[in-house]
Amino acid sequence: MSAKAYWFYLESYVYVAIKGHDVLLYNAMTGKFLSYTRKPQIVEFLRALHRKENLYALEVTPGFLKENRLESFMEDISGYFMGDLIDVSLAPGKPFFMSPHFDIREEDNPMEKRVLKNVGKDSLFAVTHLTLFVNSRCRNNCPACHTACKQFPWCTRGNGNNKNNGADSLLEIGEIKEILDQTKGCPIKTIDIIGGDLTLYPYLERLVELLCSGSYHVNYHFHFSHLKDRIPDVIPAGGPNTRATLLVDCSTITSPGDLNRLKRLEPDRVIFLIQKDPEISIVESVIDHISTPDITVQPYFNGRNLDFFKANVFTDVQSLAESIPDLGAVNSRKSYNTMNYGKIFIKSNKEIISGLNGAPLGKINEVSIEEAVVSELSQHGNWLKTRHDVAPCGDCLLNSICPPLSDFENATGINNSCNIWKERTA
């Protein structure tokens, strides 16, 4: 047997997740991944690589690889450009290797619920996005009224008490000013304003005036049914940082008249809510006729269209690979919800929440925003909830590569909105 020796190493752009005898290796440069199930010899080998005394490279021989049934693993690693075997004669002084990114999940030490220590002093700096549901008043009775707003920012009558006794609620200008004062200095770049029916909000003009004096980008959300021919003039008068966003339920676009009205409105942005396949075609045809450059297609789960979601929304291996999250994103997703972290929502009934499905952190006239944030960070709420925390994602080695938990998943309890689990457990 040849006595030739090699340095084995993994590239620093590789993410390695290990649980028990299963391992996943993800190449953040190419988006490709390798997975091995019930391979203790591979796991042991990678654990040895992880030990710092080895300085992230192991000296191996062909004999060693054969004995430990690692030959085909080596071929895979080389083939995917995740690492290499370097002839020691080419590098007699052991080279300097930087560590790949290890995520070793010990069986007997499950990931603890993360809370942040020393929360307090700088907690308010975490706030990056503010959404204000300024009123709940609306004359419509949309089927999605109380459910769409749990899956994505959407107008609703449900933030007031009008579900029960018809009373509406709204945020007073003074209250909004207080919110802005409390968050002065936070790195907030965007504020979303949503109703109820924003055209029925009595202080809209004063609100626009108040917000355009700051350095925020402000998006005013109007339901398509609330507007006849034009966006309220006060919106474009708010300056270049003020935008009108139109919320369009595709199921309500039924006539050419609807399409013409959509064209006339000329919003800065349109969000199309879709629930079934034919609505995708409606959106495609509408897009050709309107000049709005910023269009979002938002799938909505109505409780009966799971097949639609499985076909069009659920992640699969290919779309995961195509997304190629970089290592920063992968590392971040282990620790906090990168989609929701930093977002504060204030409902028209004054409640402060950290996510669309979050429990109230208090009311604005009872607690400060800072107190609400401290409470959120101290209690492992929405901001820190990751796929590691929910079944079945918690057991899946891909859980840091997958996109973060969405409000859709939080609202529906369908956590593994992917077709991967089925593939892997089939």
Added chain:
Amino acid sequence: MKNIFKTANNNRYLYRSQEQTVMYLHPLVEFFSDMEDRGASPVQWLEDLDQRDESHVNIENLGVFAKKEIVYYFTKYNLLKEKNYFSSVRDEQIFRRRLTGHDIENLVTCCDDVTFEVTKACNLDCRYCIQGELYRVHDKHQPVNIDRDKAKLLLDYLRAYWTRPLSPERITIKFYGGEPLMNIGAIKEIVDYTKTLESTGKTFSYYITTNGVLLDQYLDYLVANDFFIAISLDGDQDANSHRVFPSGNHSFEKITANINRIRDNYPSYFNEKISFQSVLHNRNSITHILGYFEDTYQKHPFITGMNGVGVNQDRQEEFDDLRASIYQNLYYGKDYPLLEEKKLNELPRVPGSGIITHDIYDLLLKSPGQNGKALRNTTPTGTCHPFSKGIFLSTDGKILPCERIDHKYALGYVGDEVILDFGAVAGEFNRYYDKMNRLCLSCANAANCKKCLFSCGVEEPNAVCKQYCDEKDFLTKLSGNIGYMEDKPGIHYKHLTETGR
């Protein structure tokens, strides 16, 4: 210039500035890269190779490789090229961020450190003092004291910011000089005044840097008010012999007697609140300093070098004679064994002196922030944003961001009221950034810079940055330092285990 370098051990690496990582590179990958750089076609070369019968090929200066191996590394080279791994060392980051008045307001709100220069007077005449004759600007310790009313005005001004949500809970009040204990009256008055500010909800702690000569007179007061005391001492009698009284007499006996008094009378206080600061020069060494303080006081001092900025050109030779380089001593000199023995956090840091050990880990092994990018500067140079570290009030009422900056760079003033125009401060800093940016844009280490622009003569017609390095210099240094790590795997291991990186 391509981002590839070789070490003395002939190992090749690629430096990625975006992620601040170093990747080992197989020699064949570099071979193809060089080939393309020369204008030759690797594809043609491979086709020619394919025509040949032999299964292995001898590539000059590299060795013998199997054809299959050559093709594999060509594929890898192409992949790295496609993913833009071969790029300039100096990534395309442009320091676009500039400060606004709002930023300065936030920084003042969040500032938890207020330093008062209570006097310029000093009872010692240390040879290396920056107020002494070795330096261009020196005032020979003029007996100028702080205006106490101005100090209180500043505290009143800051009180308004301490009521805001983002303000810190604990504020540290620091006293500086000259020798601050020579104006104990001002210290007492300021401390008393902060106690009247408790309605702000803040707690105050106190800190003083002293040469230790007057500690016997004021120790009880300092202990009663729970002061953190940093005492300047350079080691044993001989090591401390640059720190002398104006008469020329040594200060060592007096200072150590005072230190021993604290230790004997207030042992818990000595353990918790007393620290030491030492300057490295030609009569001591890091080994000596660490050994002396460990053996004598079971303490670990903060070690700095002599300040090389503003040296009087006529005294340059004398300065050079006095000065010792922490970097040279630690990594290549008599103090090297400490690297092997001591924990890294017991050794002095040498930021910006070169990219070995501490710096190499700052450069390469910071945790990636979001989007995989290493934490990096957002404005030109490594200068702290104003008031991010503290607010400093000089004896003559000038407001500065720290005590180490020449007072000609004052940002505000306390007269009958506090004059601090946030917009103007931001504008001034932005002007400095714009001026330095012409150097930073072409500096290969700009993203990781730790240099303060105030030590670059930013107001001079041609600001000079001694840390500036072009791409070639950068890669040469990196080559030396990675090579050092290759040769000293024990040091590499120590860093991995002790820094948690």
